[in-house]
Amino acid sequence: MATDQPTVPDNPAKGFNEFFRFKLGRDPPRDARNTLLVVTTLIVAVTFQAAINPPGGVWQDDTYSPATCTAVTSDNNCSIIRHAGTSVLHYRDKAAYDIFVFVNTLAFSASTNTILYLLLDSPFQTEVLLSIYSINFAYGASVAAVHHPKTINWWLISVAYALPYFSRVFSNIIKRYK
Template sequence: MATDPLSISSKDRNTLLVVTTLIVAVTFQAALNPPGGVWQDDKYDPEENCTVDPRSSANNCTVIARAGTSVLHSRAKIRYDTFIFVNTLAFSAATSTIFFLLLKSPFRTETLISIYCMNFAYVASVGAVQPQTPKTWAMLSGALSLPYIFRLPSIIKRSKEVQVAREQDVPQALPAVQRGAC
């Protein structure tokens, strides 16, 4: 299989689209339902003698974990951060592959909009199940952009090759001495 998305066969392109679509679906689902699940109720510090009034959001308790946040994040932050980083990297690599496979499609604008919206929805879902910190956002931004950054050198090389090919196809003007000879 060729590495240039413009020179692969239709069969290979379709196979890659199916595989990357499955990867996008699985990684998105894993972000919504992280390993260990999410807390179903707020978890309070058991050492405190406090009361929680379910009818009111006001209480004097220290919250250890909020309902809807990742259980794994509160119990093993490094493992959870590793999981989210590699899951996000796989998600982004799959969405960027879909984009590059459909680069010459007449629907490239719609594809790009869909991919960016999917990336934002992914980040929003991850942000919903873990505490939002600058480290979290930096990690997600890095993982989402890495596949595009890795592809950048090949895009630059390809655009230079296209530019050289165009320059070779353009007829050159005759030198001034030869123009007057006719």
């Protein structure tokens, strides 16, 4: 009895990756699409969670300057230097936090972009588009919420959001003119 499925290699070190790689004649595109949807949905969930709870956590209470100030005083010389709910990593290493936000936003945007393309022309396309755009705005709001109020790099977040979309458009233009 002949099957289209290749046998598992005897030596897993050789040919194991080739065995699990997608093959158009062997594997139905539906399976690849479903796998991509599961993986990209997982990436969206993980990156959204990382935006809400960044590495190092968030400050639990406000810190005032000078140290003698408290939240209950009405002294005009007091100012908040660390806001409750903002990223600890941002205060410790702003460059590392900016890199984290850029890479996390890029992964989030690429995943939502992939979901969008995989679900185009589906019966619930309008609902999918509404969901994708809503989760993108919620992601941006959550990044803004844990970022220090006066130092957010909107250009950095905008580039990370737009890069996957422009990459897709650019690759489609190149394919068209080849």
